[in-house]
Amino acid sequence: MRRPVSRPAMEFRLIDRIRERTAQGREDVRLGIGDDAALLAVPAGMELAVAIDxxxxxxHFPRGTSPADLGWKALAANLSDLAAMGATPxxxxxxxxxxxxxxxxxxxAFVDGFADGFAALAQPQRLALVGGDTTRGPLAVSVAVHGFVPPGQALARAGARAGDAVLVTGTLGDAAAGLRLLxxxxxxxxARAAPLVGRLNRPTPRLAAGLALRGRASACIDVSDGLLADLGHVCAASGAGAEIEAALLPRSPALLGLFDxxxxLDxxxxxxxxxxxxxTVPAARVAEVQADLARLGCGAARIGxxxxxxGVRVRGADGAWLAPARRGWDHFAA
Structure with missing residues (x-):
């Protein structure tokens, strides 16, 4: 009969499995997984950007989400925050x-799949997993990421000014539509649902776009809780308002092909x-920024x-102001 494995031994075995699957060598990691804390060297002349989700x-994810998809998404949500700051992970x-x-x-088996999904996104970015914890309870994942940005070049929510154009990368609404389909x-x-479910499970953090916006965007945020909610945060931080044209919102053929x-629009x-x-960028720089983001493959649509x-107002195709039924995700709404 096999002896029961002690909880500490189980935990260390899980940690070893994660470490093996996510290994990434970096000279600035002086001491990584295996000690009470990691020892990390911030490059000279850089500021440290830190985010956690x-x-x-x-x-935040449906029951039944595959471990690999969860590993990818847990990291992607955090890398998106670094992208919004113009930071390199x-x-x-x-x-x-x-x-x-x-x-x-x-x-x-869960840990193996999770670590593989995490590594699939981390390794192309040369992001090193340097520590963490495992425990028991309701299934949940917390990831903290650290990135570098030159002093004075970080993007922030404050800074939008009246007259600036509002733009957004990629397309909007696919992930929420994918969740509705599930x-x-x-x-x-x-086959028709796959692109939308894929956007939900494996979002693409716009890291290259964030870097390209350094010194050009007056304000920036990633769209995690919904466009109206997140652009509202920019407006609140900047002491301004925004007007959005519904007809200009970029939406994918997959979304428009399956929903009215x-x-x-919702x-x-x-x-x-x-x-x-x-x-947001000054109106005079819109064409220049759009051309550069098009070369990066994500593009950027001017939406308002x-x-x-x-606050944020939305104008319909007929010119009348709309009254959206909801404005985004609220973690503590009843």
Missing amino acids: TLVEGV AWALLALTLPEAMDAAARE QQGIGADD EAAA FALAGGDDYELCF RIVEGA
């Missing part, structure tokens, strides 16, 4: 809470989980402008 099953910390109901074999029992095995205009305005960048006042 927690994803909880049934709140370097290091990450991971706290993984696994359900008590998982037996040892299921736990190891809730309706339509999965990624459906009203649903597609997803684009308030759906969340897009992880695109919403940013910053105005005097407060």
